[in-house]
Amino acid sequence: MQLCRIMVKKLCILFTFYRYYIWVSLLVNLICAFFLWKNGIGMYPMLFWFKIFTMGASFYLINDYRKQIYFYFHNFGLSKKVLWIFSLLFDLLLFFAMMILAYNLR
Numbered sequence: 001m002q003l004c005r006i007m008v009k010k011l012c013i014l015f016t017f018y019r020y021y022i023w024v025s026l027l028v029n030l031i032c033a034f035f036l037w038k039n040g041i042g043m044y045p046m047l048f049w050f051k052i053f054t055m056g057a058s059f060y061l062i063n064d065y066r067k068q069i070y071f072y073f074h075n076f077g078l079s080k081k082v083l084w085i086f087s088l089l090f091d092l093l094l095f096f097a098m099m100i101l102a103y104n105l106r
Helices: 002-039 041-065 069-074 080-105
Strands: none
Touching: 002 041, 002 069, 002 080, 041 080, 069 080
16 A cells, blocks of 8 residues: 555656646647648658657757756656656657547547
8 A cells, every 4th residue: 555655646646747848748749649640641641750859859958948847756666767767658648649639529
């Protein structure tokens, strides 16, 4: 039970980090889903690389302009690497889910 509580706490802290760029991420995902819905599956490779580019831009901007936030998460035992791996994987899974939904609604 104690381990479950610790895992939930860490997960909440990870989502707190994801909150720093969730709005940009959701906007990019919605734009990509709209273009896929409008133009079809042939547009997917371009949208995928656009998403990868925006994820890289988010990584760069947060690392460059919000360096001080890492101290907060380090105090909870989360490294910069863990924060970014979780956030980028979750963001990519959300992107794939929205692409599948847009394609199925077409």
